[in-house]
Amino acid sequence: MTSTGSRPIRVGVQIAPQHALYPTIRDTVQRLEDLGVDIVFNWDHFFPLFGPSDGLHYESWTMLAAMAEQTSRVEFGPLVNCNSYRNPDLQADMARTIDHISAHSGSAGRFIFGTGSGWFERDYTEYGYDFGTVGTRLDALAEDLPRIRARWEKLNPAPTRRIPILIGGGGERKTLKIVAEHADIWHSFADVDTLTHKLSVLHRWCDEIGRDPHEIELSTHVGEKDGALDVETLEAQLALGVTLFEASTSGPDYGLDHVVALLKWRDSLG
Template sequence: MTLRVGIQLHPQATTVDEMRRAWRAADEMGADSIWTWDHFYPLYGDPDAAHFEGWTLLSAMAVDTSRARIGLLVTGNSYRNPELLADMARTVDHLSGGRAYLGVGAGWFERDYDEYGYEFGTAPDRLRQLGRDLPRMTSRIAKLNPPPMGDLPILIGGSGEKVTLRLVAEHAQAWNTFGPPEHFAQKSAVLDDWCARLGRDPSTIERTVGVGADDVHDVERYLDAGADHVIVMTGAPFDLAPLASLIEQRDRING
């Protein structure tokens, strides 16, 4: 197994210039992936701190970097028409030279919905919508002219065992959830079970895990749990030392 490592830069309590410096530095360091998120307000700390929109940032990241794959962990599916989202992802893929992921999830942060005028509904409602929208995204990607430059994998974020992980087995080329290793291993086993039920080769799904800056030591714990892509999550000021640790461990493990 080849280990990949990345970083998620939180677009809150920061500036665009600070984020650009951080993702350029991460790219130069050799990160395999760089991410941000798709929310409209801070998720922690000062609820009224500065905040920036994810897909617009991703467009800038695409042209500011040249090595790492890029994406959102993850897009709130309810916020955009699925055909439009597919077109946005294809366009960012071209801006990046074929390095984009289409990361998507059912959505969960109620303030985003309430203040931007989306219907929050219930978690089952949002999951049903995600299930309806994923085939529409795939269909639209196949129709776009020009097509994506890269493989534009669909990454689904979440760990719900009854619906979300089934959707991963049905539609995704990549999956993301969070640590610790025991949690990841449990959810990865459920995904394997869904793959067996649906006739999907589980090795065709890239398994990514988001970890805190205090959990980057001994990354082989996550490899043993079934992950092949470890992403450290960090807010401003952007300390890249945990990413440097992941890169050092990656290079040693991969030889």
């Protein structure tokens, strides 16, 4: 694994749990671990986000528990959990339990608590949750994260490690403040220019609350250019301090050629 400064350069892959039956998803998780991916993610939705809207789809957290038992090396988690769907203390207990399931042979657990405020209205309306507004959902996330962290302190047995919190999103007034207060990892889908600006906002929030922004690992989604890995953009993101690069793959086929190319790029940096 290569590194920049004191933090390793890592590759994560989000497996969209859609348009395939579970055995195919399970096999894809195994392929990714065997390839040398560092983190495997899924997402926390109830319906496909693209392709046929009523296509095959699975729930996130039950699948994460299966990943915990199936894998032995990779870290894993949701990209991202929807804070609206579960009581915060329950979220904490679920995360702690999956952390323990993944702690094979006496090692620490490998679960990453990726979370966000939610956005996909169909999930809310069909499953009976109050959709609210962007603001109310973000306010709920800000209120619930301290409860989640407090519950981790109370649970018996305690988590096997300080469970990393990943927060996705780039809202400047609320989301990046929450990132500054709580995140170990910040995930962005921004282009290079936007990311540069968002980082300046994040640094301002960190200054305001008295936190070193370099404590927060920077993560970003990896795109392609003309059907190939966009190395120029990767290098620009790396220069901004990004060390976690996330690709995605979806059913029914879960192609991984772009993941192999990303891993080769990562390994070439060493």
